[in-house]
Amino acid sequence: MAMQLKTSLKLSQQLRMTPQLQQAIKLLQLSRLELETAVRKEILENPVLEEVQDTAEAEEEATKSERQASEEKIDPESNSDPDPRSQEEFEWESYVEQSQKPPQSMGSGNEEIMNYENIISASQTLNDHLTWQASLAGFNDEEEAIVHLLISYIDDDGYIKVDLSQVAEDEDIDVKELEEMLPFIHEFDPAGVGARNLKECLLIQAKHLQEDTNDLVFLINNHLKDLEKKNYPGIAKAMELDIESVIDMCKIIYSMDPKPGRAFMSNDTQFVTPDVYVYKVGDEYMVSLNEDGLPRLRISNLYKNILKGDQVSSEKTHEYIQDKLRSAVWLIKSIHQRQRTIYKVTESIVKHQRKFFDQGPAFIKPMILRDIANDIGMHESTVSRVTTNKYVHTPRGIFELKYFFNSGISKTDGDSLASESVKLKIKQLVSEEDSKNPLSDQKIVEALKKDGIKIARRTVAKYRDVLKILPSSKRKKYF
Numbered sequence: 001m002a003m004q005l006k007t008s009l010k011l012s013q014q015l016r017m018t019p020q021l022q023q024a025i026k027l028l029q030l031s032r033l034e035l036e037t038a039v040r041k042e043i044l045e046n047p048v049l050e051e052v053q054d055t056a057e058a059e060e061e062a063t064k065s066e067r068q069a070s071e072e073k074i075d076p077e078s079n080s081d082p083d084p085r086s087q088e089e090f091e092w093e094s095y096v097e098q099s100q101k102p103p104q105s106m107g108s109g110n111e112e113i114m115n116y117e118n119i120i121s122a123s124q125t126l127n128d129h130l131t132w133q134a135s136l137a138g139f140n141d142e143e144e145a146i147v148h149l150l151i152s153y154i155d156d157d158g159y160i161k162v163d164l165s166q167v168a169e170d171e172d173i174d175v176k177e178l179e180e181m182l183p184f185i186h187e188f189d190p191a192g193v194g195a196r197n198l199k200e201c202l203l204i205q206a207k208h209l210q211e212d213t214n215d216l217v218f219l220i221n222n223h224l225k226d227l228e229k230k231n232y233p234g235i236a237k238a239m240e241l242d243i244e245s246v247i248d249m250c251k252i253i254y255s256m257d258p259k260p261g262r263a264f265m266s267n268d269t270q271f272v273t274p275d276v277y278v279y280k281v282g283d284e285y286m287v288s289l290n291e292d293g294l295p296r297l298r299i300s301n302l303y304k305n306i307l308k309g310d311q312v313s314s315e316k317t318h319e320y321i322q323d324k325l326r327s328a329v330w331l332i333k334s335i336h337q338r339q340r341t342i343y344k345v346t347e348s349i350v351k352h353q354r355k356f357f358d359q360g361p362a363f364i365k366p367m368i369l370r371d372i373a374n375d376i377g378m379h380e381s382t383v384s385r386v387t388t389n390k391y392v393h394t395p396r397g398i399f400e401l402k403y404f405f406n407s408g409i410s411k412t413d414g415d416s417l418a419s420e421s422v423k424l425k426i427k428q429l430v431s432e433e434d435s436k437n438p439l440s441d442q443k444i445v446e447a448l449k450k451d452g453i454k455i456a457r458r459t460v461a462k463y464r465d466v467l468k469i470l471p472s473s474k475r476k477k478y479f
Contacts, residue, residue, distance in 0.1 A: 024334040028341065028382070031389035032275050032294075035338075039295050042331055048303045048324040049331070052296040126158065126193075126264040127151060133188045146173070146181045150194065154185075158193040158261030159201070192260040199224055205256045215239065216249050227253065229473055247478060274393035276346045278357070285357055287347045289339055290393075297332050299325065341378070341386050348375045349392075349404050356404070357394060362425075364418045366408030409459075412452040422453060423463050430469055438475040 030038060043049050130151045139147060153160050153167060164182070168175035185194035191208045195201035202220045206213045219227065223235045227250060235250075236243040257263075277288045303321055352371060355363040369380040369387075376383075387401035408416035429447055433439045439447070441460045448455055469475075 023330060024337060025385065027331075027334045027338050029385040029388050032273050032290075032391075034389075035335075036294060039297070039331075039335070043295065043297070046324050046328055046331075048300050048321065048328045049297055050300045052298050123266060124264065126154065126156065126261045129264060130154065130185070130188055130193065137184065139184075143181060146177055147185060149173070150178060150182060150185055154194060154261070156261050156265055157259040158190065158195070160194055160196050164196075190257070190260040190263060192257060195260075198258060201258065201260065202253060202256055205260075206253075209252070215241070215245075216252060219246075219249055220253065230476055230478065232478060272391050272398055274391045274398055276342055276390070276392050278346065278350055278392055278394045280357070280395055285350050285354075287343060287350060289343055291339075294335075297328070297335070299328055299332075338386075341382065342390060344376045344378075345372055345383060345386050345401065346392055348372045349401065351375070353404050357396065360396060362421050364404065364406070364420050366416050366418045367405055368407075369405060372405075410454050412449075412454060417453060419463070422448070422455065423467055425451070425453070426460065426463055427467055427469070430464075430475075433475075435475070435477040438472040440472045 027035065027038070043051060131148065134144060134147045134151065137147075149167075149171060150160065153162050155161055160182075164178045165175050167173075168178055182194060186204050188194070191205045192201040195204055199220060202224075203217060206216050206220060209216070219235065219239065223238065226235050226238075232243055232246050232250065236246045239246065273293070274290055277290060279286045279288065303325065307318070307321060307325075349367075349372065350357065352367055352375070353365060355365060369383045373380045373383045387405070390401045391398055392401055403420070406419045409419055409422050410416055425448060426444060429439060429444055441457045441464065444460050444464075445455060445457050448460075464471075
């Protein structure tokens with residue numbers, strides 16, 4: 001069979017991920033803080049990019065300074081010299097005293113009062129607190145080194161989650177030495193610190209009590225599972241005690257701290273900056289992008305003039321400027337495209353969820369990504385990216401854009417209800433229940449069925465876990 005070589009033309013369409021498209025997709029899914037960081041980094045790396053300053057404020061400041069200069073203009077015929085150093089009889093000592101004198105607080109008279117609002121307080125960590133106690137315990141150098149090693153393995157909750165044998169292997173130390181020094185850490189404050197599990201944490205706290213704790217220690221050692229289920233009659237029968245005594249001991253255990261280290265956790269508030277605002281003007285809702293804090297970019301006129309005026313010294317320099325110019329233009333276009341997409345998506349959400357904005361979260365409608373994608377003529381993946389880590393400020397509060405997308409639960413009348421509304425109903429039913437006879441998942445199903453909501457028991461259990469609501473056996477209160 002003879003072999004032949006032929007030349008043929010073939011035309012086909014292919015989707016190529018160009019660097020510009022990759023950049024646009026990356027910017028689309030960034031949060032507001034990440035976008036600001038990325039833009040600041042690009043400004044530093046790309047000399048063609050520059051930030052547009054607020055010219056209105058700059059012009060106003062310049063006008064103000066000119067006006068002040070004209071008002072303070074010195075008469076040319078006057079012999080007074082504004083520079084105090086040129087005056088013959090200038091009192092330098094009083095001048096230094098006045099210039100170094102600290103500013104006075106308002107309403108303080110002549111007394112110097114420290115402004116405590118300007119003082120930053122340093123919070124003490126759990127590791128600092130334990131290290132300070134170890135330094136006062138009177139250990140020798142070897143013992144103190146082992147104690148500091150164990151303290152370094154204590155997590156924020158106050159537990160040592162790593163097995164001591166693993167610690168000994170990692171740190172090349174005898175495990176017996178660790179086991180000998182661990183009880184000393186158990187004597188430190190807060191009580192229960194250095195425990196390896198919940199049972200040991202409760203036992204350590206029980207030993208700190210100034211009373212007879214034999215029954216209490218026995219209960220923790222042998223009936224912790226029954227205590228979790230609040231099976232007080234079973235505990236009383238097994239320990240041959242009356243139920244009142246068991247309940248008294250359980251009250252003591254409930255007053256203990258299962259996470260002794262959380263008292264030293266930072267309580268810093270994490271604020272959310274919305275990407276878009278929704279205002280109500282009359283009977284309509286208006287969408288406005290939040291541009292505060294985002295750098296406004298433009299192409300530097302210097303480099304544009306260099307390219308136009310043939311002032312480039314070499315071809316390599318010319319290519320470098322052209323490359324940076326293309327990168328800057330694509331970045332500006334990508335940011336504008338991102339902002340336009342956020343605006344379109346938010347506007348469509350407001351249109352679809354009008355009842356939510358008018359009447360509250362209980363009236364949110366079932367909605368999926370396809371509904372918004374079809375409305376604005378974009379792909380679902382684009383809508384998914386633009387709603388990730390983006391927040392909207394509404395008259396009802398601040399919500400993540402993903403909040404408005406939820407599945408529907410069927411109703412007996414053929415209509416559907418948003419899953420978020422069902423969660424609110426479950427939360428309301430639990431808040432109104434009798435604490436001594438809490439609602440089981442099946443009873444919640446029956447209560448929702450009376451409102452015309454068809455839902456499975458396992459779905460109620462799933463929503464209850466999402467809402468961080470305990471099962472009925474653990475919500476029951478005997479006292």
